[in-house]
Amino acid sequence: xxxxxxxxxxxxxxxxxxxxxxxxxASSFAxxxxxxxxxxxxxxxxxxxxxxxxGATLPNAKIAYKTHGRLNGAKSNVILYPTSYAAQHxxxxxxxxxxxxxxxxxxxxxxxxxxxxxxxxxxxNTPAPFDRMxxxxxxxxxxxxxxxxxxxxxxxxxxxxxxxxxxxxxxxTFQWAVSHPDMVERIAPFCGxxxxxxxxxxxxxxxxxxxxxxxxxxxxDYQNQPVQGVRAFSHVYAGWAFSQPxxxxxxYRQLNFNSLEDFISGFWEQRYARRxxxxxxxxxxxxxLNDVGATPGFGGSLDSALRSIxxxxxxxxxxxxxxxxxxxxxxxxxxxxxxxxxxxxxxWGHMAGLGLNQVDxxxxxxxxxxxxxx
Amino acid sequence: xxxxxxxxxxxxxxxxxxxxxxxxxASSFAxxxxxxxxxxxxxxxxxxxxxxxxGATLPNAKIAYKTHGRLNGAKSNVILYPTSYAAQHxxxxxxxxxxxxxxxxxxxxxxxxxxxxxxxxxxxNTPAPFDRMxxxxxxxxxxxxxxxxxxxxxxxxxxxxxxxxxxxxxxxTFQWAVSHPDMVERIAPFCGxxxxxxxxxxxxxxxxxxxxxxxxxxxxDYQNQPVQGVRAFSHVYAGWAFSQPxxxxxxYRQLNFNSLEDFISGFWEQRYARRxxxxxxxxxxxxxLNDVGATPGFGGSLDSALRSIxxxxxxxxxxxxxxxxxxxxxxxxxxxxxxxxxxxxxxWGHMAGLGLNQVDxxxxxxxxxxxxxx
Numbered sequence: 022x023x024x025x026x027x028x029x030x031x032x033x034x035x036x037x038x039x040x041x042x043x044x045x046x047a048s049s050f051a052x053x054x055x056x057x058x059x060x061x062x063x064x065x066x067x068x069x070x071x072x073x074x075x076g077a078t079l080p081n082a083k084i085a086y087k088t089h090g091r092l093n094g095a096k097s098n099v100i101l102y103p104t105s106y107a108a109q110h111x112x113x114x115x116x117x118x119x120x121x122x123x124x125x126x127x128x129x130x131x132x133x134x135x136x137x138x139x140x141x142x143x144x145x146n147t148p149a150p151f152d153r154m155x156x157x158x159x160x161x162x163x164x165x166x167x168x169x170x171x172x173x174x175x176x177x178x179x180x181x182x183x184x185x186x187x188x189x190x191x192x193x194t195f196q197w198a199v200s201h202p203d204m205v206e207r208i209a210p211f212c213g214x215x216x217x218x219x220x221x222x223x224x225x226x227x228x229x230x231x232x233x234x235x236x237x238x239x240x241x242d243y244q245n246q247p248v249q250g251v252r253a254f255s256h257v258y259a260g261w262a263f264s265q266p267x268x269x270x271x272x273y274r275q276l277n278f279n280s281l282e283d284f285i286s287g288f289w290e291q292r293y294a295r296r297x298x299x300x301x302x303x304x305x306x307x308x309x310l311n312d313v314g315a316t317p318g319f320g321g322s323l324d325s326a327l328r329s330i331x332x333x334x335x336x337x338x339x340x341x342x343x344x345x346x347x348x349x350x351x352x353x354x355x356x357x358x359x360x361x362x363x364x365x366x367x368x369w370g371h372m373a374g375l376g377l378n379q380v381d382x383x384x385x386x387x388x389x390x391x392x393x394x395x
Numbered sequence: 396x397x398x399x400x401x402x403x404x405x406x407x408x409x410x411x412x413x414x415x416x417x418x419x420x421a422s423s424f425a426x427x428x429x430x431x432x433x434x435x436x437x438x439x440x441x442x443x444x445x446x447x448x449x450g451a452t453l454p455n456a457k458i459a460y461k462t463h464g465r466l467n468g469a470k471s472n473v474i475l476y477p478t479s480y481a482a483q484h485x486x487x488x489x490x491x492x493x494x495x496x497x498x499x500x501x502x503x504x505x506x507x508x509x510x511x512x513x514x515x516x517x518x519x520n521t522p523a524p525f526d527r528m529x530x531x532x533x534x535x536x537x538x539x540x541x542x543x544x545x546x547x548x549x550x551x552x553x554x555x556x557x558x559x560x561x562x563x564x565x566x567x568t569f570q571w572a573v574s575h576p577d578m579v580e581r582i583a584p585f586c587g588x589x590x591x592x593x594x595x596x597x598x599x600x601x602x603x604x605x606x607x608x609x610x611x612x613x614x615x616d617y618q619n620q621p622v623q624g625v626r627a628f629s630h631v632y633a634g635w636a637f638s639q640p641x642x643x644x645x646x647y648r649q650l651n652f653n654s655l656e657d658f659i660s661g662f663w664e665q666r667y668a669r670r671x672x673x674x675x676x677x678x679x680x681x682x683x684l685n686d687v688g689a690t691p692g693f694g695g696s697l698d699s700a701l702r703s704i705x706x707x708x709x710x711x712x713x714x715x716x717x718x719x720x721x722x723x724x725x726x727x728x729x730x731x732x733x734x735x736x737x738x739x740x741x742x743w744g745h746m747a748g749l750g751l752n753q754v755d756x757x758x759x760x761x762x763x764x765x766x767x768x769x
Contacts, residue, residue, distance in 0.1 A: 219642035219655055224634040226659070227605070230627035236610040253604035257631055260598040265720050268594035281593055285600070343717065346639050 063087040063110075065140070066171045077157040079147070084167045085140035086110060087132045089117050090125030092176065099176075101184040103133040103168065103193040105375075106304055107296050109140050113187070115376030122389035128182070133168045135189060137303035141167070144241070144299035153299050154241030159307045161189075162316065165196045184332075185209040185389060187374035188345065189304070192217075192311045195327075195353075199313045202331040209389045211337035211365070212345050212374040215353050216312040216323045221344045224261055225305050231257050232298060241299045251298055255289040264341035264370035272369065276377060327356035334360035335392045337385060339373035363388060437461040437484075439514070440545045451531040453521070458541045459514035460484060461506045463491050464499030466550065473550075475558040477507040477542065477567035479749075480678055481670050483514050487561070489750030496763035502556070507542045509563060511677035515541070518615070518673035527673050528615030533681045535563075536690060539570045558706075559583040559763060561748035562719070563678070566591075566685045569701075569727075573687045576705040583763045585711035585739070586719050586748040589727050590686040590697045595718045598635055599679050605631050606672060615673045625672055629663040638715035638744035646743065650751060701730035708734035709766045711759060713747035737762060 060066065064086065071082035087110040092099065100123055104113055110132040117123045123130050134141040136159045144156035151157060172178045181204055184197040191213020198208045199215075214221070235250025237243055267273075268281070278284035293301060314323035334357050338350035347364050354362035365384050367373035373381040434440065438460065445456035461484040466473065474497055478487055484506040491497045497504050508515040510533045518530035525531060546552045555578055558571040565587025572582045573589075588595070609624025611617055641647075642655070652658035667675060688697035708731050712724035721738050728736035739758050741747035747755045 218639065219645070220634065220637075220639040222655070223630075223642060223659070227627070227630040227634050230630040231601070231605045231608065234605065234608045234623050234627040249608050253601070253608040253627070256597075256601040256604040260594065260601050260635075263594075265592065265594040265718075265723065268597060269592055269723070271593070281596070285597070344639075349639065349643070 060088075060175050062089075066175050068142075068167055068170050071142070071163070071167060073157055073163050074160045075158045079142055079151060079157060082136075082142045082167065084136070084142070084171050085134035085138075086171060089114075089123075089130040089132070090128050092129040092178070096178050097180055097182060098128045099172075099178050099181050099183075100128045100130045101133060101168065101172065101181055101194075101197065102130055103164065103184075103186045103190045104135045104138055105186065105188040105190045106308065107138065107293065107301060108135075109138055110134050113190070113376070115382065116185070116386070116389075122386045122393060123185070131172065131176070133164075133171070133193075135164050135193070135304065135307075136167060137300050137307060139297055139300050143297070144303050145297040154302070156299065156303055158310065159303065160315075161192045161196045161307060161311045161313075162200065164193050164307070165200050168193070168197075169201065179204065181205045183207040183209060183389070183393060185211070186213070187211050188213045188371065189308055189311075191345075192308070195313050195330075196316070198330045198332045198334070199316050199319075199326045202329060205332045207392050207395070208330070208332045208334045209337070209392050210334075211385055212339050212342055212350075212371055214311075214345055214349055215327060216314055217309055218344075218346075218349050222309050224257075224344050225309050228254050228257055229302060229305050232302065238298060241302075243298065246294075247298050248294070251293050251296075251301070252290050254301065255293045256285065258293070259285055259289040261343050262371045264343065264368050266341065266368040267370055267372075270368070272378075323353070324356045327353055328358065330357045330360075333392060333395050335388050336360050336362050337374075337388060338362070338364050339369070339371055340364045340366050341368050342371045342373070345371060361388075361392075434462075434549050436463075440549050442516075442541055442544050445516070445537070445541060447531055447537050448534045449532045453516055453525060453531060456510075456516045456541065458510070458516070458545050459508035459512075460545060463488075463497075463504040463506070464502050466503040466552070470552050471554055471556060472502045473546075473552050473555050473557075474502045474504045475507060475542065475546065475555055475571065476504055477538065477558075477560045477564045478509045478512055479560065479562040479564045480682065481512065481667065481675060482509075483512055484508050487564070487750070489756065490559070490760070490763075496760045496767060497559070505546065505550070507538075507545070507567075509538050509567070509678065509681075510541060511674050511681060513671055513674050517671070518677050519671040528676070530673065530677055532684065533677060534689075535566045535570045535681060535685045535687075536574065538567050538681070539574050542567070542571075543575065553578065555579045557581040557583060557763070557767060559585070560587070561585050562587045562745065563682055563685075565719075566682070569687050569704075570690070572704040572706045572708070573690050573693075573700045576703060579706045581766050581769070582704070582706045582708045583711070583766050584708075585759055586713045586716055586724075586745055588685075588719050588723055589701060590688055591683055592718075592720075592723050596683050598631075598718050599683050601631055602628050603676060603679050606676065612672060615676075617672065620668075621672050622668070625667050625670075625675070626664050628675065629667045630659065632667070633659055633663040635717050636745045638717065638742050640715065640742040641744055641746075644742070646752075697727070698730045701727055702732065704731045704734075707766060707769050709762050710734050710736050711748075711762060712736070712738050713743070713745055714738045714740050715742050716745045716747070719745060735762075735766075 068082040071079045184194045186194045191210030194210040195215035231253035232250040235247035238247035273284040313326040319326040336354035338347035442456040445453045558568045565584030568584035569589035605627035606624040609621035612621035647658040687700040693700040710728035712721035
């Protein structure tokens, strides 16, 4: 792909790195199976019929993405960076930038939109009969399967220097290493587990219950978003995603909120009010189903799946993360041959990995940088 | 009161200890201000007009209670044991029993029903204009004020050997020591704080949001309980009250639930389905307002209020408690002169103090026993 890039396009890509520049999506469709189409730097890739792990087939499935930097001639500088829960590719760019570990001057970084996130195939953008709550169950393996098609058939890439991601992005990162051990050279999952723990499942179920209690949800067939249910959902999330001392020390002031009340409404309510309710529920289900041990060939064993990983790994956990606990992550990391496990010394809870504060950002960046040098 | 007890009554009281025997409530009313009425061992005490901290007056207020054991002649063997969130006096009797620290053979134990719990004055049992969501805001100090009337005017008691309680019971325990420093000899609050932390407030707000999202709640004027909202409420609670490793290790099997699903429905949903929704919301508000520092005379200072405590104290925290964290409790205990702080080495989270497992029960019992010996 790089070989055919015109100079003006190269310049445009450099400018694009870290920016919010939107490339028109409608004009940038490409179709899987065509021989290495020249994909735009931001677009939606047509997957055709996507066979899902559940047995269902999602017709005309699509995956959205955005790239940063240039693919080198050896196609050896690829970094995959899948999105986290309810995020879209523009939301997680904090990790990318000139001089950072994920450096568009050096790497070809593909930010991958998870199925259900509103840009890739989702309840909100899929026609009947798979619209809304009729959208099929998606697993993390389905995400990786879709991403693999984009990466191989779309970009013609066969080697991945690094997969990294936060939270549900970490789930996808583990799955990449398990599903494609000879393709993925390094992984840096942070603040996420390879299998959803029972407690995490309970937390997620409470999000689902809070949202679906709103009569306006109408089992997914709403005309208008179930605003009150999504608000209750966001209030539940608020307690889990930051730590107890974060709230005690009023660190939300660093995010320019002057009171707890402002923070709950201005940060939390806004965070999910912009999303589609059925999409939120679809991604909750994917999260609940997450388990690399269920990958074919491992007999349901989480440990066997983790032990099969060949990628060099740094696995990071937030010290005060309440649902992806450091203890849970450390136990998993201990099964990955040669993996380095580190704790992010942060009181930002799970949000240590969201790019909200420079100290945690630099900690994560430094670890990824060290991994890339191995 | 003891002096006039007939032998048959003594026997009945012994039998009563730890039992679910119900004394008819309607026939056991007593009125504050009368000279030392002989109160029944289980009853509802009329408080008359209760002036609340908010400035409102609750007419014909009442407080329910149940006693275990006999008041000795010196009236020196009194233990107060206030209820925890949504509990009624019969729900917390695990701590009481022959041979235990709270021994009805030795002590006169008064289990005190918190305002809003459905037995004492509550949204569910108060007539208009203070019924339902029109029930006034109750503070922990209002609880202690009502309890003080019962104890002094009702039972003629002026000295308290011990106040102990779990969770919201701990809140009332701290308040007793701050409001009546010369009356309370010992306190043993466990798994609770003297001031509600901001994070705890956020968790509580999410409970409120989950419940009130149910359209059937009708701002409190429901004909039938808002079942779905209360269920969502219970699902949120489920994630917070036990720890992450509790769920991972499936310790709910010790409670005779065979699956996570059974546990959520059989334990959690049932736990709150039996309660009135407005009562649940009233007690959430009381919890959110909790702050001994707001006691008159301390200028809003939590530390000043804690430093004023004269009672001998043992303050216990659950090692894995997610909303009354050990760190928060230890910080408060450090302000109480001479207080002993201990951590309950448990993975039962906040529920280490609910009496569900023998190891934690014995730990708590032993600490209270040691305190009573001081």
